Amino acid sequence: MPRAPRGSLSHRLIVERAIRLMDDEGLEAVTVRRLAQDLGVRPMALYTYFRGKDEILAALYDHLLAGLELPDSPDAGLDGVRRVMTGYFRLLTEHRALIKAGSGGEADLRLSEVIYMLLLGTGMDRRTAVGVAASLVRFTVGSAALYQERSAWDADADHWSKVRSSLRDLPADRYPIMRSFGDDLPEFTQQQAFEFGVDLILRAAQLP
Template sequence: MASHRSSMGDPTRTLELLWRDSLPVKAQRGPKQALTVTAVVAAAVALADAEGLDAVTMRALAGKLGIAPMALYTYVPGRAELIDVMLDTLYAGMARRKPKGRDWRSRLEAVAHDNRALFHEHPWLAEVSTTRPPLGPGQLAKYEYELQALEGEGLDDVEQDAALMFVLGFVESSARAAADQRAARLESQMSDGAWWEANAPLLTRMFDPERYPIASRVGSAAGAAHGAAYNPDHAYAFGLERILDGLSVLMERPRTPRAPARKTARKRGG
């Protein structure tokens, strides 16, 4: 249950699953299937939304669908592949509003916010990797859409890819931090305040301000400002601002007369 994501066994099988709608139906000899892969995935997403990814066990999912646990394996090769498809399905469903943005900065900000919203809607996403998602139709469409935000702004192709991955990685990272905090709070059954109250005796004894002067000062200030040891919203806002500033340095660098940045055309991968 610890490592999600697939690419196990026959890797082509996962791809066929992801692209199932664009693939020619293969001749079926036996009885028709009672459900569809899409229905199974939808149920899995609903279950994960409601109770978290750990609740998506093959047995529980089968129960929700009214079939026997092992019947799931006629739709999906295993749990890891199921999660792959869940992820790509979510990507495929993301709203792609016209990149209305005036400047690249607000366009990229919108991309970040959209991704953040996805994590907010489906908190279990923080538990899967997403950085190197399976090459499904959803992921591909998302990649194309999001690259538009950076198109024609003086970055070469490699930089465009790197910049997008950079932003997406940040959003994932902050979403994960937020999810961690939420989980810790739920698990420990107590508010940040209660936790602090319970552990203050021990901690104040250990936390020697003379030995840790900066940590003491900065930690106190941050705690006071956020009302907690960590504030995901503030961290996101702060980080995104820094990231956009950092990218703007790259954008506004003196540029060569600039023949289109197209580089070699070898197919991706290798």
């Protein structure tokens, strides 16, 4: 990696290099010593901007999360919630190690503020809003984690035909329903499965 020109070290440069390192080699590679090496400075130079690795990871997370486009009016309603969660899912799938770097900092607070603004703006009571927000975040993070294992399915044109074939081979006496899917198992991309789940949670939230 190119080194930082002398005197150009900054908070933003360190964070951007940490993001690149995380994406290329994983979160474990993001250390003060490794960042200093990549930036061509001594480790102590980074302590001018951060107190340690944990603070760098928190800044990395906040920097990426701050890039989400968030509605600024409750009028966006549940459609706005859907867009927010879709953006969050996309962020977590583009930066696969980010799931492990959650900070609970300013960016997280801003995300929560917007989600609750949108949910409460629909007239939803507070208990339901908290339950819906918790369900959405857990589902989104879980879906992003599964995406890392299953994204190859979307790239394999024969994936679903192979799944249906394996289902047809199941013993009918033990797995009659699963075997029946061998004839007409619906296909979902990982993105479609995620969107289906978000819509399901939001529809359930509107039930009396």
